[in-house]
Amino acid sequence: MSNQTSTIARGGGNHSAAGRRRKQTGRTPRKSLPSWVIPYALLLPGLLIIAGLLLYPLFQMIVMSTQKVGLREIRRGTPPESVGLGNFETILDNDLFWSALRNTVLFAVFAVTFTLVVGTLVGLLINRLGKKMSKLVIVGCMAAWAVPPVAVGVIWRWLADADAGIINWFLNLLPDWLAAPPDGQTSWTGYPWLNDVLPIYVILTIAVVWQSFPFIAVSVLAGLKSIPSELYEAAKVDGSSAFRTFWKITMPLLKPVFAVLTVLSIIWDFKVFNQLFILAGGTTNREAFNLSMYAYAEAFRSPPKMGSGAAIAVLLTLILLVVTAVYVRQIVKQEDIR
Amino acid sequence: MNPLTRRRITNVALNTAGILVFLFAVFPVYWMVATAFKSNNQIFTTDFIPFPTEPTLDHVSRVFDKGVAGNSIWVYLKNSVIVAVSAVVIGAVFSLLAATAVARFRFKGRVPFLILLLVAQMVPAEALLIPLFLNLQRLGLYDQLFGLIVVNVGMTLPFGIWMLRTFVAAVPKELEEAAWIDGASRFTTFWKVLFPLVAPGLVATSIFSFITTWNEFIYAFTLMKDSTSYTMPVAVQYFFGQRGTDWGGIMATSTLMTIPVIGFFLLVQRRMVSGLVAGAVKG
Structure with a gap:
């Protein structure tokens, strides 16, 4: 392949010895960018987009959180007036903020826990299934994973329908000691799941776990496949129980995988919006707000209060930033970034 | 026993x-x-x-004929395709350039840039939505598909670069060096050597971006005002505004929205599993 003699000399120095040798034989090097500029030139368009659509808006959000931005400012372009930390004070005084924070945190705790547990168990299960069966389960999981979040909301809203929903039909099948109909009713039929906060979040948790466990399962499966089988054989020879093997071999080796999966799940579940928006029927049910919904409703429901919406968004972003710091550290530690 | x-x-x-x-x-x-x-x-x-x-087939034909929010589902399908395809194509070009920079060069600011890509994935959409809404209004891009396309490029780009980076890094450097030795220019090397080998990765990354854009709801819901510029997820949501929810229609629409995603998903999954350019350079 490289038997030809030189034709064109490369512009710019690169670190291959062969290339450098070639340069001397060549004609005058073609005019070209100095090599240190090249990566920056390649990066520039992407960086401009990220700066314009991410960094600058973030900065604007922080500025707006200290301003009053209402209908006048939006419609007529009146320069917004600064209110200092007034927006934050108003929000922290509002019970709605605390109920939204409670909903966000409790939902994240339950959804992340269930997602990780179910996902890990399914990953372990797939790893032990035969070839055909494991393929079937993986394809099934993919189907759940692929459903658009809005469709997830729609599907579970329908499954949880008071009259025609399958969930109530199924609960009617169960014996009373296991699932007694609510409030002395004779059957579950007609029970509205999506009116009160707690049932809404029960359905939301099931829906989100249903959609997110496949990602965990597939990642855990990939992790399991990377563990050398010799380790398991050695454990078997030593008479280790299955549980002990899992705890002493599988878990420690998969720890970095779990760290990343946990952080990612926390980030996603803290931000959940679409599914809740559909299940709760828009922004009418204020008690069911989580922080994203609250920020959105504050900013866009009339009368728009974009300043305090931005303030809520700042608080949510700060919480997520702490979680992300752990994530970034983990990724850097795994030397994934080199 | x-x-x-x-x-x-x-x-x-x-x-x-x-x-x-x-x-x-x-x-x-x-x-x-x-x-x-x-x-x-x-x-x-x-x-x-x-x-x-x-x-x-009543529900399917009804959503095409009568539709929802005054338009046939065709209108929303068309908008969704326009937005997703444009965002993916623009995003693919920019992410390929940036990914090459990060995977092939060592330069000052590289690690901070990579960390920026990671942090970008954490920012909640609702936070950016407020300033973006005002900016697009000022630029006259509110209620314009082009505005939504630009926003989607911005949202999918960080992860696109992050993912594509590993694909570029997986192409053995020896191949490019061989091309240089043979006297190929930087551009020829990129176009004839690197690009074909990264193409599968670019396809996988693009499909991911496509799915993200196709599924995106909150930006489209807020930044598009006229019902003729709604995308599929916004149209689906609109069914709930009517009296007596048309569950047959909404499920037909949701199915239309979901099927392409499931198809694409299975496609990417196979790509991800098969070792990409394993064995392109031997010895």
């Missing part, structure tokens, strides 16, 4: 669990599709009707 029986019992238990997981994962999706083809009699009933025994 002798070991053979024990193994058989374990096998039965494992396979049963496998089938249960499969059913749990697939049933809700199946139920959406089944409802889309059921007659209203079979939809609005407290009984469990596992199959559409009186299958009908």
Whole structure:
């Protein structure tokens, strides 16, 4: 392949010895960018987009959180007036903020826990299934994973329908000691799941776990496949129980995988919006707000209060930033970034 | 119990669990599709009707003819395709350039840039939405598909670069060096050597971006005002505004929205599993 003699000399120095040798034989090097500029030139368009659509808006959000931005400012372009930390004070005084924070945190705790547990168990299960069966389960999981979040909301809203929903039909099948109909009713039929906060979040948790466990399962499966089988054989020879093997071999080796999966799940579940928006029927049910919904409703429901919406968004972003710091550290530690 | 029986019992238990997981994962999706083809009699009933025994195309044809929010579903499908495809194409060009920079060069600011890509994925959409809404209004891009396309490029780019970076890094440097030795220019090397080998990765990354853009709801919901510029997720949501929810119609629309994503998803998954350019350079 490289038997030809030189034709064109490369512009710019690169670190291959062969290339450098070639340069001397060549004609005058073609005019070209100095090599240190090249990566920056390649990066520039992407960086401009990220700066314009991410960094600058973030900065604007922080500025707006200290301003009053209402209908006048939006419609007529009146320069917004600064209110200092007034927006934050108003929000922290509002019970709605605390109920939204409670909903966000409790939902994240339950959804992340269930997602990780179910996902890990399914990953372990797939790893032990035969070839055909494991393929079937993986394809099934993919189907759940692929459903658009809005469709997830729609599907579970329908499954949880008071009259025609399958969930109530199924609960009617169960014996009373296991699932007694609510409030002395004779059957579950007609029970509205999506009116009160707690049932809404029960359905939301099931829906989100249903959609997110496949990602965990597939990642855990990939992790399991990377563990050398010799380790398991050695454990078997030593008479280790299955549980002990899992705890002493599988878990420690998969720890970095779990760290990343946990952080990612926390980030996603803290931000959940679409599914809740559909299940709760828009922004009418204020008690069911989580922080994203609250920020959105504050900013866009009339009368728009974009300043305090931005303030809520700042608080949510700060919480997520702490979680992300752990994530970034983990990724850097795994030397994934080199 | 002798070991053979024990193994058989374990096998039965494992396979049963496998089938249960499969059913749990697939049933809700199946139920959406089944409802889309059921007659209203079979939809609005407290009984469990596992199959559409009186299958009908009423709902599908209704969402195409009459539609929702005053437009046929075609309008929303068209908008969704325009937005997703444009965002993906623009994003692919920019992410390929940036990914090459990060994977092939060592330069000052590289690690901070990579960390920026990671942090970008954490920012909640609702936070950016407020300033973006005002900026687009000022630029005259509010209620314009182009504005939505630009926003989607921005949202998918960080992850696109992050993902594509590993694909570029996976192409052995020796190949490019061989091309240089043969006297190829930087551009020729990129176009004739690197690009074909990164192409599968670019396809996988693009499909991911496509899915993200196709599924995106909150930006489209807020930044598009006129019903003729709605995308599919916004149209689906609109069904709930009507009196007496048309569950047949909404399931038909949701099915139309979901099917391409599931197809693409299975495609990417295979790409991800097959070792990309393993064995392109030997010895």
